[in-house]
Amino acid sequence: MINFSSMFFRYYYLFLPILLLTISCATTGKQASQSISDNAYSTLSNQSDSYYSGHVLGQSEASAEQYFVREDRTGYYLLDPDDQTWKAHYYFFRIRDHIYEDLVDQLPTTDQEIPIVLNDKVQKYINFYQNRGRKTFTRWLERSGKFIPMMTEILKKKDLPSDLVYLSMIESGFNVKARSPMGAVGPWQFIRGTGRKYGLKIDGWVDERMNPEKSTIAAANYLSDLYEMFESWELAAAGYNAGEHRVQRAIDKYNHDDFWEMSRTRKALPRETREYVPKIVAALVVVKNPEKYGFTEIDYHKPQSYEVAIVPPQKSLKDIARVINTDYKSLRDLNPSLIRNATPPGSDYLLKVPDGYGKVVSEKQTELYALKKYNAPMYVTYRVKRGDTLGGIARKYRSSVSSIKRTNKLRGSLIRIGQKLRIPTKYTGSSYASKSSSSKSSSYRASSKPSP
Template identity: 35%
Template sequence: MSSIKKAFLVILLLVVGGEAAVYAQDYSWEDSVYTVQAPEGYVFPMSEDEVVEAATSAPGWDEYADLGFDPDKAIILDDFIRNDGYIPRVSNEVLEERLKAVEGDIPLTFNNNVRMFIDYFSVKKRGYTLEIMQRTNMYFPTFERILNEVGVPEELKYLSIIESALKPVALSRVGAKGLWQFMPATGRSYGLKMNYYVDERMDPEKSTRAAAKYLKYLHDYFGDWELAIAAYNCGPGNIRKAQRRTGKFHFWDIYHKLPRETRGYLPQFVAMLYVLNYTEEHNLFQDNPNYEIPAAEIFVSQSVDLSKLASEIKVCKEDLYLLNPELRLKFVPKSAKNYALNIPAARVENFEENRASILKNVKYTGSRELDGEGMFYHRVRSGDNLGKIARMYGVKIWQIKDWNGLSGSMIRIGQKLRIYGRGYTPSKAKTASSSSSTSSKPKPVSVSTNGTHTVKSGESLYVIAKAYGMTIEQLKSANGLTSSKIRPGQKLKVSKGSTTAKSSNTSNSTSKASASSANMHTVKSGDSLWSIAKKYATTVSQLKKLNNLKSDKLSLGQKLKVK
């Protein structure tokens, strides 16, 4: 066939076959990083028992990183027709221009490292990115609200994708858990509770607030959002070490002295932020997005089996599990006091009107609840091991590991281990108090007459609205609330209602330490300038200045001014 005939045939195919002819070539991954489709059926490791890994550790990354593609050969995309098999080509200049357009408080530096991750998420792992797009509507509204309340950039919401792929139950190999991948010690230091029954690292609301506060602290400490994000991954100690080794202070200047995972962490964040802001430009469409279930809190002081509750209020048990991911065993323990349980907002009124009968039928009757209540410590002695300690208290080895954040079986003499359940005997006073508070009826709301109500523990929007003759929607509208979440101490605008319920004006005086002792800290074992600064909401540099310190070294018993 002559060259003229060949050219005519190609043109004819393009005209007759339309766009299908353009994409008829059978490209493979090795042929082009721009035209390959993600492997069919690819699923990122996301189940509860699997480890969520950074992209640099994900399957196939080494192969991708070694390809040595030439981004300069890319072409600018002007127009395209949506086609699931079409992956647009975008030049470096266009990518850099687009990043500048969405840049806010956090610098979005573009370079080859960022380019590789943009192609990783928009080309090779398109299936994974589509999964992320499916879940963003479930969590981003909560993230945005809390990040704004704490006063940190809204763009930080993309960090949770790099941490957990928006999976509340994500668990890493080293024990980090939840949407924001808190290690046990860091989580506890920011107020997240962890025990046999509950792990608040998996609570979207509480873990996001803790992450926002931690990121705010890191930014206050370093004065730089890129370093704050990197420190969230590897800890501020590794950042300071890299700064000492290089004598420089910006992320890209200390890049090569950072841990390998951290070197990919910030570029991944920038790349994912870019891709999710330009999904259509990369022919990424999610036709089946998931959405947040409108929820409200109810408060219970007894055991509640989520599957039984779901049956009583006529909702899917999977929805209740999704709304309460922090409940590790899918039930509220019998020792609970005013436990905030999330249920679909549309079912709150039905629950409150039938509270007594519903709570009577939803008690947990399985075998996973521990005997006894509360927690005690076991101090490790010579000859102890986890198996011996577990047999001594009638619990499981994995439980002891989980209660104490242990990733292995190594324990040391003198170490204190938390033990819950069997072996614990509550005091008579505690037994009496617990037996006197078994009523399922919530305490009446103390009605205020000045138009402002202060939220108390155990109160929900429903009971507050009812006390003031309002609807939940009226109460939310009056206070600019976008969700039904409220906190003890929060001030709410209410209608100036009846005075049938007397508000208690009694106050208990609390003793305060003397000004001098409140402004001093005595160094204890394990203290560092960083941990002390965090405890007193200050910075390392301020502590050093207050105490005329030339280095970070401390000695036990040393007195430090903190204010």
Template identity: 35%
Template sequence: MTYRILLLLPFLILLASCVSNPQKQKTQAAAIIPATETTNIDDLLEELSAPEPEAFPAPPENLNLWQQLARGFQLQDIEHANIDREIQIFLDRRDSLTRQLKKGEPFLYHILQEVRKRGMPSEIALLPGVESGFRPTAYSRHGAAGLWQFMPATGRYFGLKQDWWYDARRDPVESTEAALGYLQKLNKRFDGDWLLAIAAYNAGGGTVGRAIRKNLEQDKPIDFWSLDLPAETRQYVPRLLALSHIIGQPERYGMVLPAIENELRFVRVPIGEQLDLKVAAELAGMNTEDLLLLNAGLNRWATHPDGPHYLLLPADKAEQFSEKLAALPEDQRLRWTRYRIKRGDNLGRIARHYGVSVQALMQTNHLKNHRIRAGAHLMIPLSGSTTIAAANTISRSNRKVRYHVRKGDSLYAIAKQFGVKVADLKKWNRLAGDRLKPGQELTVVRTL
């Protein structure tokens, strides 16, 4: 308000001084106000006394998450045949698209809020849908992981911790912060061009930079659509824009989006120190599988002994959890049993008996090799042999990978690439013969 009054003060003084000189008033006012406008001093003062509009108007009430998301779209005026083609691909697989979007329910609200804080286009919040189908446990055949599909080296560069206990690439909060920071850097590198930034997120900044230099040398345009980029990247950007078009105008495309309320789904709750995940699930009043979905970065039966010391919990369970955790005796935070080693024992036999891995026994007991001594004791993590072990069979101890068959592929070549047996490939995919066709999707389970 003060700024506006100061800005108009010279004009008000001019009007007041011209009251006694009508001719001067007409001449000087005409130089300030366009001839097509008329100004009344009372109207002007009334306008100045009116309250300032909010810099960021509050959004209308009762918007669902998709509507709130669409309000922040900034790339919707871009049109291209490749976008239309991707839209049609999505529409041809409506049921699959609906299931994919539904998987985003636990995470989209948080991602959208982080995108909005940074003033980024809301389309960015949909990138995990293109990258991982909104699955925090997703792994690519190249080793990328999590909602945002960070490669190990890139994840470490952006501060995402990765070790035996924990992989921050799969942590919905940590990976989102890293991914958005990365995208902002790429956007700045490519002079605010979001399509180039998104392309670089997929192909790498160096790849996009080289394509730009090549076009400059040949006197060609350097917009995304004109660059010679990898086929995957040329499809990646239009796919994101196609997804945002459908979400922005579902009625136009005859699409019914899954109902997702525009509300907080989880909160970060401090736990102080290492905590057994089965104990945590019981304190929160939820099953272990649901706890692991939100805390997909955890690799084992307990949180990391050195941190991070927090868990992501449903917003409506956080208070109950915190109260019960505060009352929990210290010796009940972790569940163990003490085993006396017998003559003839070895780590493999003990691990099988308790349903845990040899590596878990070595890590828990700080063993540098497999040598153990009769009469000594081992600490056995009990939760590693129950629900959590079962929940982690595919998503952590083993990695389930979706592989799309390419022209020239064979079962032998794919099995060799992933270090598995042809017989296992056939069993996992219920294949009677050896024939494959391009585009066919295979499941590969890699044991780590």
């Protein structure tokens, strides 16, 4: 859905110079003693960001003085008709061509594409990416090279705008192992329920929210449903962030079906969602011309290249890497959804292996099947009670203090009442093949109140 308000202002600022030029060329009588100077024209022609700030000639008088020389007369003169006409034409058409160049990049070409609305909120995040957020945005750009080709291909197959890949940039910075405090996981930050709804396997061995290809397919299907519901990519993105039901309630309550109008009402949407869409639009503006915004010499990561091979169940990736003589880290990085760094129990598994190793896996099947079964540690969740110690908790669950500290990234042995700990316990995997439960974790709530 095209934002007609933003379209109006884009074309308004495009044709405003034409109108001013026409009026000034028709001006007769006493000419101004001095019209726009050569330096002012040069300044105007180099204002590459003027379109983005929403102004070309319509600046305040304080800002406009850099373009015009004001005379104590009844009007302002853009040019001196006697000797400046052709120079004015030359600079005018340079400005016009530059504006056209930006418009071609920024305007949506079909109703299916994401509109670029340039307002104060979007400009705020453009400035943030250029300044305080430069290091972070640079890392995002570097990671993007690894995933965008694959993500774009999936989106195009679903007839979705390729620019939707930048939702993943804002969600996770293209970090496949990203985790939020709310339990969202992976490059597209699916929560458990939504991930499963869109076909992602999530259990104690595999979390496909961290599988770049499968999570992108799930995100594409979800975004397609959201667009069908709202007929607006801004609202679809808002629904992706806040949930479709929250957005629909806001539409019904405030009688707005335009995100930018709705975002002016603070209570309509959560603050995070009101900022989420401007972040995406600002990222789109920057990534389409990163050099213009100072992002030069970006070391883009190379796309992942791999083969898929059948390997036996419940085998450690370290053991598999040793048998096929490849690097364990490379094998692990190709398979981030294997949360135990081992293939799941039950049946053979399609494992990603480095290019050229598919044949090796086929030749090493006997050795791979002979590998020792991987008995993964399972976890229970325990809430610390008054009087608890790490040693006592470890004895209770037949674990060890060192493994509890390592699992919970504890530097010392100090724990506090109400603190949640993940306690590793041994698990043979024998029950997994018969019933694929999520993670068999139990929760123990403290009887005493947590300390403040």
